[in-house]
Amino acid sequence: MNLTYRSLPVTPQVVQEHGLTADEYQRIRHLLGRTPTFEELGVFSVMWSEHCSYKSSRRLLRQLPTTGGQILQGPGENAGIVEVGDGLAVAFKIESHNHPSFIEPYHGAATGVGGILRDVFTMGARPIASLNSLRFGSLDHPRTPYLVKGVVAGIGGYGNCVGVPTVGGEVYFDPGYNNNILVNAFTLGVVRTDRIFRARAAGVGNPVIYVGSRTGRDGIHGASLLASREFDTRSEALRPAVQVGDPFTEKLLIEACLELMQHDLIVAIQDMGAAGLTSSAVEMAGRGGTGILLHLEAIPTREAGITPYELLLSESQERMLLVAKAGCEEDVRAIFARWDLQAEVVGQVTNDGLFRACWYGEEVVHIPVSALTTEAPVYERPAAPPPDWAAHHRLDLADIPCPSDYGRVLVQLLTAPNLASKEWIYRQYDFLVGSNTVVQPGSDAAIIRLKGTRKGIGLSVDCNSRYCALDPYLGAQIAVAEGARNLAVSGARPLALSDCLNFGNPEKPQVMWQFQQTIAGIRDACLALGLAVVSGNVSFYNETEGRAIPPTPTVAMVGILPDVTRHVTQWFKQAGDIIVLLGETKEELGGSEYLALIHGRVAGSPPTLDLSQEKRLQELCLTAAQEGLLSSAHDVAEGGLAIALAESCISHPDRAIGARVQLPSGLRPDVLFFSESQSRVLVSVPPAALSRLQVLARSASFPLFILGEVGGNELDIGGYCRLPVEMLRREWRTALARRLEAVVVPGES
Amino acid sequence: MKWGVVIFPGSCDDRDALYCLETVLGQQATALWHKDRDLHGVDAILLPGGFSYGDYLRCGALARFSPIMQSVCEFAHAGGPVIGICNGFQILCEAGLLPGALVRNRSLSFICDWVRIKVETSRTPFTAACRVGEILRLPIKHGTGCYVADAETLSTLENNGQIVFRYVNAAGEASETANPNGSLHNIAGVTNARGNVVGLMPHPEHAVESLLGGEDGRKLFRLPFTWL
Numbered sequence: 001m002n003l004t005y006r007s008l009p010v011t012p013q014v015v016q017e018h019g020l021t022a023d024e025y026q027r028i029r030h031l032l033g034r035t036p037t038f039e040e041l042g043v044f045s046v047m048w049s050e051h052c053s054y055k056s057s058r059r060l061l062r063q064l065p066t067t068g069g070q071i072l073q074g075p076g077e078n079a080g081i082v083e084v085g086d087g088l089a090v091a092f093k094i095e096s097h098n099h100p101s102f103i104e105p106y107h108g109a110a111t112g113v114g115g116i117l118r119d120v121f122t123m124g125a126r127p128i129a130s131l132n133s134l135r136f137g138s139l140d141h142p143r144t145p146y147l148v149k150g151v152v153a154g155i156g157g158y159g160n161c162v163g164v165p166t167v168g169g170e171v172y173f174d175p176g177y178n179n180n181i182l183v184n185a186f187t188l189g190v191v192r193t194d195r196i197f198r199a200r201a202a203g204v205g206n207p208v209i210y211v212g213s214r215t216g217r218d219g220i221h222g223a224s225l226l227a228s229r230e231f232d233t234r235s236e237a238l239r240p241a242v243q244v245g246d247p248f249t250e251k252l253l254i255e256a257c258l259e260l261m262q263h264d265l266i267v268a269i270q271d272m273g274a275a276g277l278t279s280s281a282v283e284m285a286g287r288g289g290t291g292i293l294l295h296l297e298a299i300p301t302r303e304a305g306i307t308p309y310e311l312l313l314s315e316s317q318e319r320m321l322l323v324a325k326a327g328c329e330e331d332v333r334a335i336f337a338r339w340d341l342q343a344e345v346v347g348q349v350t351n352d353g354l355f356r357a358c359w360y361g362e363e364v365v366h367i368p369v370s371a372l373t374t375e376a377p378v379y380e381r382p383a384a385p386p387p388d389w390a391a392h393h394r395l396d397l398a399d400i401p402c403p404s405d406y407g408r409v410l411v412q413l414l415t416a417p418n419l420a421s422k423e424w425i426y427r428q429y430d431f432l433v434g435s436n437t438v439v440q441p442g443s444d445a446a447i448i449r450l451k452g453t454r455k456g457i458g459l460s461v462d463c464n465s466r467y468c469a470l471d472p473y474l475g476a477q478i479a480v481a482e483g484a485r486n487l488a489v490s491g492a493r494p495l496a497l498s499d500c501l502n503f504g505n506p507e508k509p510q511v512m513w514q515f516q517q518t519i520a521g522i523r524d525a526c527l528a529l530g531l532a533v534v535s536g537n538v539s540f541y542n543e544t545e546g547r548a549i550p551p552t553p554t555v556a557m558v559g560i561l562p563d564v565t566r567h568v569t570q571w572f573k574q575a576g577d578i579i580v581l582l583g584e585t586k587e588e589l590g591g592s593e594y595l596a597l598i599h600g601r602v603a604g605s606p607p608t609l610d611l612s613q614e615k616r617l618q619e620l621c622l623t624a625a626q627e628g629l630l631s632s633a634h635d636v637a638e639g640g641l642a643i644a645l646a647e648s649c650i651s652h653p654d655r656a657i658g659a660r661v662q663l664p665s666g667l668r669p670d671v672l673f674f675s676e677s678q679s680r681v682l683v684s685v686p687p688a689a690l691s692r693l694q695v696l697a698r699s700a701s702f703p704l705f706i707l708g709e710v711g712g713n714e715l716d717i718g719g720y721c722r723l724p725v726e727m728l729r730r731e732w733r734t735a736l737a738r739r740l741e742a743v744v745v746p747g748e749s
Numbered sequence: 750m751k752w753g754v755v756i757f758p759g760s761c762d763d764r765d766a767l768y769c770l771e772t773v774l775g776q777q778a779t780a781l782w783h784k785d786r787d788l789h790g791v792d793a794i795l796l797p798g799g800f801s802y803g804d805y806l807r808c809g810a811l812a813r814f815s816p817i818m819q820s821v822c823e824f825a826h827a828g829g830p831v832i833g834i835c836n837g838f839q840i841l842c843e844a845g846l847l848p849g850a851l852v853r854n855r856s857l858s859f860i861c862d863w864v865r866i867k868v869e870t871s872r873t874p875f876t877a878a879c880r881v882g883e884i885l886r887l888p889i890k891h892g893t894g895c896y897v898a899d900a901e902t903l904s905t906l907e908n909n910g911q912i913v914f915r916y917v918n919a920a921g922e923a924s925e926t927a928n929p930n931g932s933l934h935n936i937a938g939v940t941n942a943r944g945n946v947v948g949l950m951p952h953p954e955h956a957v958e959s960l961l962g963g964e965d966g967r968k969l970f971r972l973p974f975t976w977l
Contacts, residue, residue, distance in 0.1 A: 156859050160890070161800045163761030248759050248803030255758070339758060428859045430890045432955050433798075435765040440962070449960065451768070565960065653863065 007309075007364065008038040018045035024377060031371040039309050039357065039364040046221070046275035046313060047282060047372040050540050055377045056506035057538045060519045064533045065526050071496060071534055076287075077198055078119040078270065080534025081191070082496045084560055086453045089196065091125035092188035094133070094461070094500040094556040096539035100242040101183040105150025110158035110245035111317050112185040117162060118271030118320065121254050124197040124261045125189025128434050129448050130159055132169040132185050133461045133500070133554045137178030139417050139739050144173070147181055148425075148740060154245075155185070156428040161247035162254065166429035167437055168446035170461050173417040176469070179544035184500040186461060186556045190450065197261055199270035199280075201288035201323045201349050206267060208281070208292060208347035209329070211336055212253050212319040216302040219243035219276070219315025230505055230543040249318040249341075256339040257320065265331050269322040278312045280321040281347070282355050286373035291350035294357045296364070298346040308359040323349055383512035392470055395590050395604030402670050407721030409598055410642050410673070411731060416597050419639050420735035421651070442651055443569045444635050445490040447561065456564030458492025461556045464638065467606035469550035470591045472514040474606050476521025476553050478678060481614050482637060483557035484529050488618035489633040489681050491567045491625035492559035494529065499536040499555050504548025506540045514551040522553060528611035529618070531557075568625050570634035571652035572659060575711035577631045578690050579648075579661055583617060583680030584703050585641060587671050593638045594674035609678045613702075617679050620700045629689040629696075631710075636680035642673035642717065644682045645707075649715050650729035658725050661708030662718040669720060684710050750972065752778040753791030755817055755837075761799035762834065762954060769954040770795075774970055783815045793830040793874070793972055794821055796837025798890070798952060808851065808893045809840035818844055830874040830972060831946045835891055838938070838948030847939055847948045848906065849898035855931025859892040863962065864929055866914040866937045866951055867921055873913060873944045878971040884921055885914075885965040887951035889929060894950040896932035896939070906939060914938035914949055 008014070015025045018041055028036055028044050036044060046052055054061065066074035072089055073081035079093040097112025113130065120127050132155055137144045159166045164187065201208075219242065260266060268288065270280040277299070285292040296311045306314075324332050329345055336343040350356075355372060357365035368375075403409040413419055426441035438456060439447035445460040462483040468475030484494040499522060504511040526532060542549040561567055572579075589595050590604020624630050636644040641663070650656045663672045685693055690706075697704040708718075716722045752770050756763045763780070770778040779789055783801075788794070801812035812818060818840070825831045825846050833841040841847040854860060865886050868879040879885075898906065906912050914937035918927040923935035930950070938949030953966030 153858070160859055160892075161759070161761075161803070163799060246803075248800060248805070251759050251761075251800070427861055430761075430859070430861050432861065432888050432890060432952070432961075433761050433765065435768055435955060435958075435961060437962075438960055 010035060010038055010041050015041065018042065019049065020045055024048060027377065031375060032367065037364055039312060040367055042309050042313050043278050043365055043367060043372065046278055048376050052275050052279055053376040054538055056379050056381050056540060057515065058378050059380060060516060063519055063523050065523065066532050066534065068532045071532055072193065072196065074534050075536060078122045080496065080498060081123060081196060082534060082558065083193055084450065084455060087193055088450060089191050089193045090188050090457060090558060091120050091123040091191055092186065092498055092558055093119050093535035094184055094186040094498045094554060095119065095537040096500050096502060097183045097185060098181065098502065098539055098542055101151055102181050104242040105147045106154040106157065107244050108242055109151040109154030109183050111243045112183050113155055113158040114245050114247065114250050114317050115273050116185045116187045117164060117250060118273065120187045120189040121257055122197065122199065122269050122271050123191060124195050125191035126258055127164045127187050127189040128436055129446065129459060130164050130166045130185065130187045131459055131461045131556060132166065133463065134169065134171045135177045135182035135552060136173050137181065138175040139173050141178045145740050151183055152425050152428050158245050158247045160430040162251045163433050165431045165433045165437055167431050167448060168441050168459055168461065171422055171425060172465065174465065174550065176550045180542045180549050182502050182552055184554045186498065188457065188459065188558060195261065197269055199268050199284050199287060201268050201284040201290045201292060203267055204349055204351045206323050206326050206349045207329055207345045208294065208349065209322050209324050209332055209343050210299060210319065210346045211322065211341055211343040213246060213249050213316055214300040214302045215306065215311055215314045216316045217306060217310055217314060220310060220313045230541050243315050243317045245317050252339045252341055253318055253320060256336050256341055260332065260335050263331065265324055265328040267323045267325060269320060272319040272321055274315065276313060276315045277321065282369055282372045284321065284323065285355060285369045291352040291354040291369060292347055293350050294347035296357050296359050298344055300342050300344055308357065308364045312357060381506055381512045382509045383516045384509040385513050386510045392603060393605050397587065397589065397668065400599055402668060403598065406669065406673060407723050410646060410721060410723065413593060413597060413639050413643055414646055414728060414732045415735035417736060417739060418593060419643055421733045422736065423733055424737040424740060438564055439490065439567055439569055442653060443490065444486040445492060447490060447492065447564065447567045449564045454563050456492065456561035456567060458487040458490050458559040458561060460486035461554060462486060463552055463554045465550040465552040466591050466596065466602060468518065468552060471606050472517035472551050473521040474609060476518040477525040477609050478606060479553055479555045480522055480525035480529065480531065481609055481611065481678065482635065483555040484531065485618060485635050487557055487559035488621040489568060489635050491622065492561045493622055494531055494557055494559040496532050496534045497555050497557045499533055499553055501536065501538045502542050502549060502552040502554065503540050504543045511548055518551055518553045525611060529615055566625055566628060568630045568633045570648060571632055572648045572657050572684050572710045573631045574686065575657065576687065577684040577710040578687055579659055579707045579710060580683050580685060580693065581641065581680060581705045581707050582620065582683060582697065582702060584677065585667065585672060585675050585680065586677045587667060588675045588677045589671060592640065592674055592676045594640065594670065607676050607678045614679045616700045616702055617681065620696055620702055621681060623696055624693055629685055629693050631684045631686060633681055633683045636682055638676060640674040640676050646715055646728055648682060649725045650732055656725035656729040657710060658712035658714045659708060659710050660712065660716040664705055750777065750792040751790065752776060753781045753788055753794045754778055755781045755783065755794065755796050755821065757783045757799065757801035757812055757815065759800040759803050760797050762952065763797040763799065766795050766797045766954045769957050770970060773957045774967065781817055783817045786816050786820045788820050788824060794824060796833040796840055798835030798837060801836055801840060808836060809843040812840045813844040822846060825946050828943065828945050832875050833948040834952055834954065835950055838950055839893065841946060841948045846946050847941055848902050849896055849939060851893050852895045852897055853893055854895050860929055861890040862929065863888050864951060865917050865919065865927065867917045869912045869915055870910045872910065873940045873947050874972045875947045875969045876913060877973045878968045884917060886963050887953055887956045887966055889951050891950055894930040896936040898933065903934060909942060911940050911942065912936055913940050913947055
């Protein structure tokens, strides 16, 4: 016991070590009317960190559309919630765990999964599907294979053990992430609309109960020092700030909390994520307009000698804080005991609007809740485009020679890390547990069914950060449009999205400009497509040694299928089916995979996007899917039409099938092959369904081109190449494994 | 007939097994809690997949000491039909109800995929509805699914017809490339000498609906009356 605990003095150096500016420290003194204690300084530093306070992004985020008919909960809670009928709703959110994953890939990624799962089941929703969006540096960088293996093993190690399927995701490799990878984790859960829980403390005198793992010294200052600062060569030393995950305890917590929520015992619940006990207590009090008093000595600990400061700031995983109804303490304890989890009363709800923490009766924290929430600093940071921005856009196709062997270039692209099959990765995830996975990883969108209904949920996650680097406004629009298109081609009507906005240092005007442009792009695309942002996360300071990552607004899109049996997958199925391209191919090689990989150029403008055209295309796809016209439908994305054709031939889980096509003429052949023009979908239909599809396209005034026919064992692109599909499939499927497994990974046990 | 599905705190496929038995196949099933000893008069027991107690030690090593496993062992010794799927298979081996052991996959990675297995015997309650030589397409999802046993045990298993399933290719051959995890003799499932206890790594309970990819798993849950 540590009754003689003495707090440390607060000196200018201590203030600086907490990542607070001189102005911010003055503001603290002003709000308190005195000098903060050491513990209070710690509390302010995490609550006012960029990660927790959104101080640089909050004003701009207000521009995003966040409401709509079916939206039951927008941003501001642990997860967004959208109603899907039959008395059910889905709760979902995407969140970053970038810096921890770069320092300690296995546990960084694993705890990223754990954190997002807690955000979802906290709302009362049983998690039924996870996705992840990963960005790594070039595969030629010596650290990349180690990071890929660690992150993938961490996501699998955690997700597989808690029994939530990882049904999809995306992975890109780009030298821009060499020293700052991105790990964005998404989870969706299902909840009865009359059983939604929120994190609003209420009821003066109600007990505050701590459940889950004991508190250790891990993850202290994860939010303020790891997530809210740039990296440098000394970052390796921050490894102790990375938390360690325990998926088994998480599984117990999920089951126990969901069981608890069947009964009328609690008024609020929140997970202890970033900034641990402090943020969960403060946020619950803030949302409820109450105060909270904590008795820190009552917190279960892993070891003796943990100080009040450490208890307040620890980010030990698998912990929840809840407010129970007075008198229900024993019932709550009994449910957690059934799952061998500890539940301790550690405080109570008060009506004084204060966040107070005591240590054996002595008050070590006494702060108005509002000082930590509504009165936290909000910055309008200067924004300006980079001076050389216009220069990026200069691209003269006359300087780009056409390939002499299209077959060779096609194989080169198909086996490049960004376009090769991601099977090596998703095979390490349990994508089946839960018995809901209708379309498993490997198609444009994952489809899961909603048990007890005829409905299905479509899920996709997307962002082309090369486009975003060239034009953040257009890139963000494309991220939203493509996410929605991935669902529409799969037969799912897009409902809402969650975004994970990964950027560099917001104190730099160029980064702030990218952020500003991105928000405007997401807003405009959402408005045009009738979508809303219901949850998300901003991750700034993704920089190492002054170099920011490309702006990466990851968009996780959720949609609904009224009849799950009407889903569509991307691969060709039947010889004799007619291959049709919906949409127009334009001379748009700017920012393309072809230009980057074959010609070593990242330049030009990203492809243009006409949002009303896009909307018409998506409606057309949805109607065609609903009417059961489509044998397959595949979004034409990175790599262009030639890659979409090849993928349609070879991405069936079990077999390949050939195709004979003629590309329309009038453009440079490399444009026809590899242009990444938006709003295009490659479909195959039985001959009998073709005329109906033509009628639908005509009435939508949408261009339609008949390209050829499914069949044979070659991909035959008239006049340019004939490639055996079995060879293509083998090369495409094994390319990533060949790159990753050829390397001996240092430090791997 | 009534099934009992054992629920360990870290079971993941317990709810899937119950859903498969009750909702899809219309059979009677009840959950058996790991802290209980009561089997509630069930006629057959299913040990589901998952991570029983976290499996931070050896998969299934702790589960064999749970109260319910005492009752499961007594039930098995009395000839009651018991099937262990994935983690359930690992637990049955740890509990000594089945010979051999499961170790880390040859690749050292978790693998989730659909595979083909060949039925090698119909003389167990769970394969009685199958033809010998029949090929089933089922999913696997495990990191510790490489079946091993000493040479003597293996030859006993081969000679007594205790190998129930083998990983095979589309042509039905137990080839090296058809073996997903390095299991000796391509073994995907085994039975005890009496034939009433079966363990397998693939998940038949995840292959009972065509909407979710296949129905080949259904046959394993069609138990003949002679066993009950």
